[in-house]
Amino acid sequence: GENVEQHPSTLSVQEGDSAVIKCTYSDSASNYFPWYKQELGKGPQLIIDIRSNVGEKKDQRIAVTLNKTAKHFSLHITETQPEDSAVYFCAASRGGGADGLTFGKGTHLIIQP
Amino acid sequence: DAGVTQSPTHLIKTRGQQVTLRCSPKSGHDTVSWYQQALGQGPQFIFQYYEEEERQRGNFPDRFSGHQFPNYSSELNVNALLLGDSALYLCASSFRYQETQYFGPGTRLLVL
Secondary structure: OOOEEEEOOEEEEEOOOOEEEEEEEOOOOOOEEEEEEEOOOOOOEEEEEEEOOOOEEEEOOEEEEEEOOOOEEEEEEOOOOHHHOEEEEEEEEOOOOOOOOEEOOOEEEEEEO | OOOOEEEOOEEEEOOOOOEEEEEEOOOOOOEEEEEEEOOOOOOEEEEEEEOOEEEEEOOOOOOEEEEEOOOOOEEEEEOOOOHHHOEEEEEEEEOOOOOOOEEOOOEEEEEO
């Protein structure tokens, strides 16, 4: 089955700097890649997703890039703010809806004031 | 617009007992997936329900079972609880076979 590796496990950046989180996946049939933000005591919140027919997607300060050949995708957060502090998870699936998401182990992002 | 809701928020059980967790999907959604999230780990897919049938299952034993009702709400049942079943149980909903899943706040289960 699918295996998703996520790095780093912890990332500390100064407020206003950029943060980059990277994931690799093993199943070449995967074609849907969402990113979730999870705050303490809450469920994961979808922040952005990308499908395999797109190489990059941007939403305000957040962007995701996908390299299907290398089987890796990354989350980029620019101009980080204190409220960006949380655990971020990448995930992958074969799409089509009838397929569970396979998650990475998460990255704890710490924004230093 | 009501999001995904889950009940109860917390639950304490002892080994060998059985537990039932409940989920109501986001308004307009008809598909429910369940995930188990151990402390410090990413969520792991348990199974997915659509049209009141289990459509796909992850690598979980038969002690984990579920049900979906005509109003699209769902239950997760776990029998013969083990200490290792202690986790946050998350429900996610989606519409038909769309990949985009929205999660509820979860039920934290502690098995003593």
